[in-house]
Amino acid sequence: MKNILIINGPNLNMLGKRDPKIYGSETYDDLLNKIAKKSDELGVKTEVFQSNHEGALVDRIQDALTDGTDALIINAGAYTHYSYAIHDALEILSIPKVEVHISDVENREDFRKISVITAVCTSRIIGMGTDGYLMAMEEVAKL
Ligand code: DQA
Numbered sequence: 421m422k423n424i425l426i427i428n429g430p431n432l433n434m435l436g437k438r439d440p441k442i443y444g445s446e447t448y449d450d451l452l453n454k455i456a457k458k459s460d461e462l463g464v465k466t467e468v469f470q471s472n473h474e475g476a477l478v479d480r481i482q483d484a485l486t487d488g489t490d491a492l493i494i495n496a497g498a499y500t501h502y503s504y505a506i507h508d509a510l511e512i513l514s515i516p517k518v519e520v521h522i523s524d525v526e527n528r529e530d531f532r533k534i535s536v537i538t539a540v541c542t543s544r545i546i547g548m549g550t551d552g553y554l555m556a557m558e559e560v561a562k563l
Pocket of ligand 1: 430431432495496497498499500520521522523524525532
């Protein structure tokens with residue numbers, strides 16, 4: 421069975437409390453339930469890890485080198501825009517890596533148009549709401 425690791429960065433645990441016009445009204449638990457349902461549908465094993473701390477995110481990415489993770493899906497939140505530590509950790513991992521953003525980061529503030537992790541990911545899904553995670557799961561499950 422394929423092992424998928426989904427990593428969520430800072431403030432994603434606040435879904436449901438963030439601006440609903442940008443992030444929708446689903447809570448983080450709703451997202452976890454959607455992911456669990458999709459995981460069953462696809463017949464994959466999915467772990468979701470969330471942290472508000474850059475170092476914890478780097479540690480979890482590093483652990484994916486040896487823990488049997490077959491594919492990684494990451495929404496690094498605001499770290500996307502400036503964390504070279506997360507960039508460097510992702511660079512070491514040679515498995516499919518999908519960058520996901522709930523909102524359309526290309527059509528928001530200028531600082532959100534910069535992603536320092538796109539170059540070390542294999543694909544990118546933005547602006548599809550939380551369905552973006554499900555699309556990423558479908559994509560990596562097929563590989
Ligand atoms: C986000 C977009 C980021 O700019 C923001 O800092 C987030 C969420 C998204 O999913 O749309 O926290 O990654």
